Amino acid sequence: MTTIPDVQRAWIAVRRGKPVKALVLQEEWPVMKKLKDGEILVKVEAAALNPVGWKMMRVLPNVLARRPHIAEHDFSGVVVDANDGNLNVGDNTGQGVLAQYITVNADQVAIRPANVTPTQAAGITLAALTAYQALVGVAKLKADQTVFINGGSTTVGAFAIQLAKIKGAKVIATASARNEAFVRKMGADEFIDYTKEPLVAFLTHNPPSTKYSVIFDAVGLVEPSLFTHSAKYLAPGGIFVSTGPLPHGWKDTWKMIRTIGAITTPSWLGNVNRRWALVAVKNAAEDLQEIQKLLANGSLLPIVDSVFAFEDALKAYDRILTTRAVGKVVVKVD
The missing domain is CATH 3.90.180.10 (Medium-chain alcohol dehydrogenases, catalytic domain)
Structure with a gap:
């Protein structure tokens, strides 16, 4: 012993x-x-x-x-x-x-x-649970849907790509050009290099032929524009899920105020008519067991x-x- x-x-x-x-x-x-x-x-x-x-x-x-x-x-x-x-x-x-x-x-x-x-x-544990609870628990992702994952090369984003593909969904993911091969290896169907052009501008100028059912922000953006402009690329009834905007310091205070305003202002006051949700990670035994099964059978890497x-x-x-x-x-x- x-x-x-x-x-x-x-x-x-x-x-x-x-x-x-x-x-x-x-x-x-x-x-x-x-x-x-x-x-x-x-x-x-x-x-x-x-x-x-x-x-x-x-x-x-x-x-x-x-x-x-x-x-x-x-x-x-x-x-x-x-x-x-x-x-x-x-x-x-x-x-x-x-x-x-x-x-x-x-x-x-x-x-x-x-x-x-x-x-x-x-x-x-933490990264996989975050991705699983965001897509399965909060967004209720289905096989015939398309999900946009911001931050596909983060660990949460990489798990989210894999879990979305396991669900049978189509995945569009962002990262820098140096990580494109990795993001595609995780299973992304389409890739966007966020360093070439601001995401909001790119998605506004190049809207998807079929609007996204889910946007999952795995980065935790402090600046709210990806959400406030989402009517152009997020389907009616779609959902914007965030890991949670976390400021890096006092310099982000104004951005946080804008974000809080964006997610709390109702659409009849001019806000975007889309849902915003935060994934608050829980140590749920049933979710952990499901992730364990996916790891054991090789579906999740x-x-x-x-x-x-x-x-x-x-x-x-x-x-x-x-x-x-x-x-x-x-x-x-x-």
Whole structure:
């Protein structure tokens, strides 16, 4: 049986700022070994970084962020203790944080499929759930529909392309020209290079022959024009789904005010006559199990951009901060 230590190494968010200033590597962070009903203790194998992680570090003050705390959200690992009847010691799971051990609720993890490595598994949960719940849960995407995915080379966007194709939908996706091959490999039927011309101008000048049933903004645009002009390319009764506009700093305040106005102003006051919805990700066991099945049968492919050593987590953040990562940036823990 594995001996569980009292303390561990963990990357701790201690203040607001960029990761290099916000994070500290603690050598003796306590391991939470006392489990409540339904909890498990997992020894982490790999952890993945998420854009929301570093954005929250930069934006939220300590009180709202409840610092200090262990950084990040997604991991893969092995159960070393369990107070739950569904998972046992030795089971491979797929969610967590940047530390050697993590205590989580058993209903927030799933058994890792045998055809998925720990490194791949670390980067699946949050991004795949976001894409799945946006398209299946919020948009109710159907096989005969067309979906426009803004940010096809992001991890959320790449999962969304794959899930839309699994559903039988037609997919149009955006990315920069250097990522066109990747986006098409994920399954996109058509590709738009957003660097050549602003998207709104391109879609206005080149409206689709059949308007989109769904627009999924996997980037989380702060500026609202893609939505406010959407009557030109989004079908009546269609829906605009966003991962959530998240400002990078005070410079985006006015854009956020405009976005809030755009999504709250009714159409009879001149707003676009289209629905806007936010995908608020939930750790829904049934959704996680469905993603697990798609991974196990090979329909859904994990995407890893790069892998860093645990001590090099700040270098991993440097990589994700370039916004050029194609797939997940993963930190190898054990």
